[in-house]
Amino acid sequence: EGNTHFKEGRYPDAVKCYDEAQKRNPNDHTVYSNRAAALLRLMAYEDVIRDCDKCLAIKPDFVKAITRKAHAYFWTKQYNKALAQYEEAIKVDATFQEAIEGKHKTMMKIQENATGEGDEEAAQRAMQDPEIQQILGDSYMQLVLSEMQKDPKKINDYMRDPGISAKLNKLIMAGILRVGNGPQPGQGGRR
Structure with a gap:
């Protein structure tokens, strides 16, 4: 029925x-x-x-x-x-x-x-995910992200480390970390 x-x-x-x-x-x-x-x-x-x-x-x-x-x-x-x-x-x-x-x-x-074409809502929702929070709360990952913000080319070095690469890929898939020329979450930017 x-x-x-x-x-x-x-x-x-x-x-x-x-x-x-x-x-x-x-x-x-x-x-x-x-x-x-x-x-x-x-x-x-x-x-x-x-x-x-x-x-x-x-x-x-x-x-x-x-x-x-x-x-x-x-x-x-x-x-x-x-x-x-x-x-x-x-x-x-x-x-x-x-x-x-x-x-x-x-x-x-x-x-x-x-690439920065997604929406802010997905990134905000991802911030509620305990796994994402754990990655972002890790002091070494904070250092990695800080260095990448200063020099975006550093991502190539970090992607060679399997542990860091897995965490960075999680952040990319969740829309928290963007690569390419698009605006980063929270930074606005022109579309």
């Missing part, structure tokens, strides 16, 4: 049906994934992530749930998390077109952010 409501675009009704199905069979991973699909259409992204996590706790390799979780991260502009989920989905099923296309769209958004 929930699937019928979903196909006919009645997403709130679909969610209600999936709620009932989940109460009757809490170990059916597809119910959580289907409810996540309906919630995605309703733009209830935090609920999508929660349902996908429940689905994946039951069936860790369920590619539709991994991809739906990635979509929720994408639409909340958490591109680094979206990319990780799309890559996970592709590991599970290298032919799953929805994940392949999602990864491509996410890479495009990350590139926009890295």
Whole structure:
């Protein structure tokens, strides 16, 4: 019944049906994934992530749930998390077109952010991520970022160190660190 409501675009009704199905069979991973699909259409992204996590706790390799979780991260502009989920989905099923296309769209958004064409909102949201906070709170990384601000060419030296490179790439993917000629977050600049 929930699937019928979903196909006919009645997403709130679909969610209600999936709620009932989940109460009757809490170990059916597809119910959580289907409810996540309906919630995605309703733009209830935090609920999508929660349902996908429940689905994946039951069936860790369920590619539709991994991809739906990635979509929720994408639409909340958490591109680094979206990319990780799309890559996970592709590991599970290298032919799953929805994940392949999602990864491509996410890479495009990350590139926009890295060159200064992205939006400030994504960078602000990334600042709430504990992993990003940890990187930015690291005193050595603060030194690295300070030196790169003084001499942008230093990034080439730092990218040779695998540990620092991984952290810098996280900051780039999150839209915190931009490379190229675009304005840096918080600096404004002409467009």
